[in-house]
Amino acid sequence: xxxxxxxxxxxxxxxxxxxxxxxxxxxxxxxxxxxxxxxxxxxxxxxxxxxxxxxxxxxxxxxxxxxxxxxxxxxxxxxxxxxxxxxxxxxxxxxxxxxxxxxxxxx
Numbered sequence: 759x760x761x762x763x764x765x766x767x768x769x770x771x772x773x774x775x776x777x778x779x780x781x782x783x784x785x786x787x788x789x790x791x792x793x794x795x796x797x798x799x800x801x802x803x804x805x806x807x808x809x810x811x812x813x814x815x816x817x818x819x820x821x822x823x824x825x826x827x828x829x830x831x832x833x834x835x836x837x838x839x840x841x842x843x844x845x846x847x848x849x850x851x852x853x854x855x856x857x858x859x860x861x862x863x864x865x
Contacts, residue, residue: 773828773830776828776830777827777828780827780828781800784798784799784800784827785800788800793818793819794818797817797818798818798819799817799819799823799824799827802817802824802841802842803824803827803842804838804841804842805824805825805838805841806837806838806839806840806841807837807838807839809841810824810825
């Protein structure tokens with residue numbers, strides 16, 4: 759349940775609802791089998807600009823769907839700098855977990 763507050767304008771609540779409806783639609787595509795369980799717009803989100811502008815696109819959905827899952831994002835879009843961190847796809851997080859021969863800096 760979402761409890762609207764006086765601090766959020768109606769258009770922001772409407773954008774949030776549109777996002778929830780879009781997410782549900784993406785899940786329905788997976789459940790119905792029209793999208794892969796392992797390689798889909800829902801699982802691969804967020805799509806950082808570096809992935810979206812790469813020469814190759816190996817996803818089973820369009821870049822358009824990855825960039826603008828809801829039409830309101832065409833007016834105002836946040837561009838994430840990294841993909842998902844929790845599954846190890848973030849390059850900076852990957853580097854932090856690598857063993858190193860370097861000694862820690864003394865301060």
